[in-house]
Amino acid sequence: MEEFRYTYARLCKDNHVEPQECVLSYLKRLSVLFIQGNNIRGSGVEAVGKMLRHNHTIASVCLEWNAFGMLDNSFAMFCDGVGSNDALQALDLRNNQISHDGAVELAAALKRNHTLRALDLRWNSVGLLGGRAILEMLKTNKTICRLELAGNNIPGDILKSIDLALSQNEDRALLNDDHKSKLTVMAKHMKQIEHDKKLEISELMDTIDKQEDLMRRSKRSTTTKVDQLQNALEERKATFNSLAAKLAMTESELALTEQKVNDGNMLIAKLKQELTIKVSEHQEEIRRDHEERAKLEAKLYKELSEAHDKNIQLETKVEDLDRKCRMQQEQIFELKEQITHLQAEMKLKGSHFDDRIQQEKSRHRDEMKEAEQLRHKEVARVRQESEETETTLRERIQRLEMSRLELEEDISRLKNSNMVEKIQHEEQLSLAKQKIQADEENRYRQMEEKLRVSMTLKDEVQSRCNQQSSTISELQSKVSSLVLELENAKKRVEEANEQLAEKNSISLSEVGKVRIELNQTVNKLEAERKLQTELREKLGDSDRKMSEQLLRHREILEEKETEIESLKRRLKAREAEVNNIREEEMQRAQVLQMAVMNYVGKVPQSVDK
Known part of the structure; x- marks a missing residue:
């Protein structure tokens, strides 16, 4: 044909005519x-x-x-x-x-x-x-x-042998055509399965992307919450700093009052009894505060230890659940491998039986003319049985695949929910721990500062009392000396009375100022007590919340354990079904093998007869 195409092109060139593409293409595909x-x-x-x-x-x-x-x-x-x-x-x-x-x-x-x-x-x-x-x-x-x-x-015998060989070739050609058609059908089916699997993989990737988006959003929300908490802590630090500045101001004011007290030692002698009573009351209050603080610290340490133990127990339970989920995933992968091995064994057995049948047909074609009707019946029956077994096995395999997919979806959903809940619980626990630690540190610092202030106040009051006692002793000695001089100074008393009246008015004004300052300090102490009561209430609320969260965690864990037990039961049932299917397949394969062996044994016997 290349020569014809070449001669056609040469003739067109000699006659100055363009060769037609349709003719060239026809010559190519003739x-x-x-x-x-x-x-x-x-x-x-x-x-x-x-x-x-x-x-x-x-x-x-x-x-x-x-x-x-x-x-x-x-x-x-x-x-x-x-x-x-x-x-x-x-x-x-x-x-x-x-x-x-x-x-x-x-x-x-x-x-x-x-x-x-x-x-x-x-x-x-x-x-x-x-x-x-x-x-x-x-x-x-x-x-x-x-x-x-x-x-x-x-000769006729050669023609007969040629006809037999041609009939064998015809049968072989029919079998090859049938095999090719089956191969094309199986290839189409495999392409469809691959397409379905690609769609499932794309859907799984979409779900994974969605879950990643949700995780990112949750991370963003947690970061915003952490920032808000940090801002609140900074605000509290600022308030504590302002309180410290106020305490410094009060200390400076106390220093000024000390100077005034040194100037009015005479007036303090009169107010000594009141001060001693107030100092004793203040000491008792400080002692009570110390006892209450010690009790609160012990209680808080106990609650923290209990919460820590509970968190450890919850973490161990979560690890056990993760281990169980991994074991279930490994069991699912083993089931998948077993299903693939079964499918491969069925395909190999089918191909082996087809090859055996073809070999027997090609080998005994000359000897099977007499038993051809029986052979056709047996082959039809074997084909029907194999087709029925193939259809039943395919249906069971499809059912098993559907159940496997359902179980995988359930396990993935449970795993995702467990992971999300675990992350949420860990975040909540970490936030609660951070809050409790920060509150405890702040309270500890406040208590230490208050104790330090109270100890300094106690030392100052004791020093003042010592100074006052020394001044009282000095004044008593002076009074004894003055008693002797009073008789000589009666005349001066009248003049001094006027001066004393003026000094009394001044001292009364100063005493009023001191009482106002003491009332202010008492009000500040009451405000601090209110803050302590509020902090105690907050601690009680946090304890309640922690107990409620722990109860929720326990309920959720119990639900997950029940779900895992139900999944284990399902898996055991599926394994039992798979084992039954394997036994049935082995029995059917043995029956088919026995039928083929009986058939192969009967054919040479019939030929010998």
């Missing part, structure tokens, strides 16, 4: 060639052989009523081209004067050809030797299904 009745011989036969060697599109060639077999050398080249062609399916060589040598060459070439299916050699001179060569060729060539040999002086 599949049928008729060259009958042209008396082709010699070089023409060689040209046709070269064309067949290099052509890959022609499927049918009709060469009847020519003289291809006149020259052995040219016909040998033609046979070589036929043997090396990989597209030819039908060849017509009727009435071409082919001798037994040409038939031998053609048979040798057809041993290399695996595409030719129909060959017509009627009305030639093949003879006995050519018939034997063709019969030997059919032992190796399994693709030729139709061979016409009328009018070739071939």
Whole structure:
């Protein structure tokens, strides 16, 4: 055909005409060639052989009523081209004067050809030797299904053996076509399954992306909450700093009052009893505060230790749940592997049985004419049983896959919910721990500062009392000396009374100022007590919240444990079903094997009979 296309192009070029693309494309894809009745011989036969060697599109060639077999050398080249062609399916060589040598060459070439299916050699001179060569060729060539040999002086027994070989080739071709059709159907089914799996994978990826988005949002919300808590802590620190500044101011004011007290030692002597009473009351209050603080610290430490133990127990339970989920995932993967192994074993057994049946058919074709009806019935029954078993197994495998997918979805949902709840609980616990630690540190600092202030106040009051006692002793000595001088100073008393009245008014004003300052300090102490009561209430609320959260965690963990137990039961039921299916499959495979072995044993017995 390349030569024809080349000659067509050369003629168009000589005549100054553009070659038509449709003609060139037709010459490229030509599949049928008729060259009958042209008396082709010699070089023409060689040209046709070269064309067949290099052509890959022609499927049918009709060469009847020519003289291809006149020259052995040219016909040998033609046979070589036929043997090396990989597209030819039908060849017509009727009435071409082919001798037994040409038939031998053609048979040798057809041993290399695996595409030719129909060959017509009627009305030639093949003879006995050519018939034997063709019969030997059919032992190796399994693709030729139709061979016409009328009018070739071939003996009847050789023709019968050739017909038997052709019938075997026909059966083999039918089986190959059936196998190819089944392969195409299975390939389509596998493509559909791959497409479905890709869709499922895409859906899983979408769900994973959504979960990642939710996790990011939750992280953002937690970061905002942490920032808010940090701002609140900074505000509290600022308030504590302001309180410290106020305490410094009060200390400076106390220093000023000390200076005033040193100036009014005479007035403090009169107020000594009141101060001693107030100091004793203040000491008792401080002692009570110390006791209450010690009790609160012990209680808080106990609650913290209990909360820590409970958190450890919850973490151990969560780890056990994760371990159980991993074990379930491993069991699911083992089930998947077992299902794949079962499918592979079924496919291997099916292919093995098909190969055995084909071998038995090809081996005993000559001996099965008498028992052909029985064989057809047995093959039909075996095929029906195999098809029924295949359908039942496919349905059960589909059911198992559906149940496996459902279990995987349940496990993934439970795992995701467990992970989310675990993260939330861990975040809540960490936040609660941080809050409790910060509150405890702040309270501890406040209590330490208050204790330090109270101790400093106590030391200052004691120093003042010592100073006052020393001044009192000095004053008593002075009074004793003055008592002696009073008699001599009665005249001066009247003058001093006026001065004392003026000093009394001044001292009364100063005493009022001191009382106002003491009232202010008492109010501050009451405000601090209120703060302590509020902090105690907050601690009680936090304890209640912690207990409620722990109860919720316990309930959630109990629910998860019940769900895990139900899933274990389902898995055990599925495993029992899988084991039953395996046993049934093994029994059916044994039954099929026994049937095939019985059938194979009966066939040679019937042939021997």
